[in-house]
Amino acid sequence: MGIEFHPEMNLIAPQLCVFGVDAVRDGTYISLKNCQRAFIVCLVVQGADATQHTFTLKQATAGAGTATGTSEKALLVNSPVWLNQNCALSNILTAATATLGAYQLDAEVSRTKILVFDIVPERDLDVANGFDTIGVDASDFGASNLGGAFAILIPARYAPLPSVYAD
Numbered sequence: 158m159g160i161e162f163h164p165e166m167n168l169i170a171p172q173l174c175v176f177g178v179d180a181v182r183d184g185t186y187i188s189l190k191n192c193q194r195a196f197i198v199c200l201v202v203q204g205a206d207a208t209q210h211t212f213t214l215k216q217a218t219a220g221a222g223t224a225t226g227t228s229e230k231a232l233l234v235n236s237p238v239w240l241n242q243n244c245a246l247s248n249i250l251t252a253a254t255a256t257l258g259a260y261q262l263d264a265e266v267s268r269t270k271i272l273v274f275d276i277v278p279e280r281d282l283d284v285a286n287g288f289d290t291i292g293v294d295a296s297d298f299g300a301s302n303l304g305g306a307f308a309i310l311i312p313a314r315y316a317p318l319p320s321v322y323a324d
Contacts, residue, residue, distance in 0.1 A: 188221040197274040204301025232258030
């Protein structure tokens with residue numbers, strides 16, 4: 158038996174940053190038009206190497222569905238984040254604050270880690286100047302780590318459903 162959501166609550170969860178081992182992961186931009194909130198979920202399965210991993214949010218005026226945004230710039234806000242640096246011990250997320258749209262996880266090995274950025278477009282993006290798409294970059298995961306990111310988009314109450322690749 159699966160979980161069912163009310164039809165009006167169509168959550169959209171596009172993949173932002175491709176999941177993979179090794180190398181820097183530059184994410185795809187997604188549009189936050191018609192969204193009242195977005196949760197950017199970043200995951201790392203830490204292997205044997207003690208590498209700190211940084212996730213950095215970017216904003217752009219267009220370019221949803223691409224790796225390069227139009228007029229791309231950093232997200233320069235201290236957005237709220239929720240994290241768990243050892244999911245094996247607990248399923249509780251702890252509140253923290255991202256510094257200028259970025260957060261660095263610890264370097265502890267053999268752990269699964271989760272980081273959730275809480276984004277409210279009107280609060281966090283430069284929407285007055287047309288910045289309404291968001292992307293995430295991840296630092297090099299190293300040879301023995303796995304990581305990536307996806308977004309959960311919450312549509313505005315009376316707006317049409319968000320379109321992930323609309324500009």
